Amino acid sequence: MSDVQTRLTKCFAAVFPHVTPSEIPTATVTSIEGWDSLATVTLMTVVEEEFGTTIEPEELEHLRSFDDYLHRLSGRSEPMTA
Numbered sequence: 249m250s251d252v253q254t255r256l257t258k259c260f261a262a263v264f265p266h267v268t269p270s271e272i273p274t275a276t277v278t279s280i281e282g283w284d285s286l287a288t289v290t291l292m293t294v295v296e297e298e299f300g301t302t303i304e305p306e307e308l309e310h311l312r313s314f315d316d317y318l319h320r321l322s323g324r325s326e327p328m329t330a
Contacts, residue, residue: 252321259298260314263291276313295321 249257253273260272264280264287277283292303292311299321303311311317 250322253318255298256295256314256317256321259291259294259317262294263287273314291317 257269257272260267260275261269264272264275264282266282267275267280271279275283277288288308288311292308295301295317296303301321303320307320311320
């Protein structure tokens with residue numbers, strides 16, 4: 249697991265403490281109970297603080313899974329899931 253993955257996993261665990269560590273890498277907005285608009289903003293804030301980055305509000309519609317966040321933070325060019 250890369251440093252980015254490890255740090256991002258900690259962010260998800262902080263926002264979604266009921267999700268097991270093995271479930272986090274496959275987490276999506278539809279698979280995680282309680283991933284609502286408030287959780288989205290909370291996750292964004294935790295990720296911004298952890299990684300020292302700014303996520304624009306317009307990006308949130310594309311950040312709907314652990315993988316989406318991982319791609320965003322890793323600077324990968326693969327398309328984000330819808």
